[in-house]
Amino acid sequence: MAATSPTPTPALTAERILEATEEVLRRHGPAKATVVDVARALGVSHGSVYRHFRTKAALREAVTKRWLDRTSEQLSGIAAGDGDPRARLRDWLRALFEAKRRKAGADPELFATYMVLADENGPAVTEHIADLTGQLAGIIRDGAERGVFAVPDPAVAARAVFQATGRFHDPGYAREWERPQAEADFGSLVELLLQGLRAR
Amino acid sequence: MAATSPTPTPALTAERILEATEEVLRRHGPAKATVVDVARALGVSHGSVYRHFRTKAALREAVTKRWLDRTSEQLSGIAAGDGDPRARLRDWLRALFEAKRRKAGADPELFATYMVLADENGPAVTEHIADLTGQLAGIIRDGAERGVFAVPDPAVAARAVFQATGRFHDPGYAREWERPQAEADFGSLVELLLQGLRAR
């Protein structure tokens, strides 16, 4: 009746630790989750976890990075498209808004972890923002080359667009995302920004 | 040697209580300031304070309202001007940014009180925002009538502009206001928005 582990001791990898950590964070939230919990979930001592991640903060950061990267990757698909840059910009901004809203609703505890990180300006968050702003700049540059947009500097414009839409992706505003008003507000803001970029 | 109070007992008015409360908040901050402190500062019992303000929250709110109204009034001067609406919009947005930044720096404790109120969606904050958005709508409507701006609905555009510039007036972003980048970011965002409003 040996219905036990087919792999007796599946080597302890960083990846396995990240999976377990994500699960623990989902269950307990960033305030309660401990490194000991993670170790227990893996059936190892907490010392072993510290062999792969120097601090608890590094572990939190790695989990959040993985989580954020999933969003970045989805969006990069839209950014890399070759349709009308205006439509692409609209779609991309909407996808960003939807993705954040969905994560906030479906994974409140991981989202709370992300908020902690955002609050303390963790490098993972800074990189995430740089990545997204880069994607935006790509769309805008493309639009400028095609003569659809007229901007002095696509990178600067991207930064402005990203900051202008902060209310619809910055985790600090998550509470507002469920209000009915949010949809209309998002729409009119995006149209205003598109007008601002438009070549005349 | 009666070197005591020239006015023996200057009647306890709501105004005097508000002044004392502002002072107490400035000194102790919203977390530590108590109604008993306010009463002590006035030389009365705390029961007397409750005769003028039904709850501590109402008192906090009244103080913050007064404080916010000072900013609104300053800005209304700019909004009511009759120069080029584009310049007026620029000036108004800059004045709002400057005012918030100055208050955050010069009066950190009162600013913290404001943040508490903003977090709990106090009516005073909602009204403050409605007032500011109204001023913005006035400038934009004026611009539209003069043919400088082209917008479907000034009130909707005002809302969009206000939300787009949130990073430069929303208290949650106060930390960012001292970064050197902030100036440039503010400038490029405002220009983008002005382009977006511009008649073509």
Next chain:
DNA sequence: CAGATGACAGATTTCAATATCTGTCATTCC
């Protein structure tokens, strides 16, 4: 010998007892 362990010190969190505060109101004072 590479990787895992668990005892350990110092930092942080929890918990319960204590103190303070909020808001009410019967009484007191001009």
Next chain:
DNA sequence: GGAATGACAGATATTGAAATCTGTCATCTG
């Protein structure tokens, strides 16, 4: 009699002792 008071109950905050957690490292194990 209208305003002020201060005792009071329940809610909230503070405090300090105990428990838990983080991060290190000498030791162990395969």
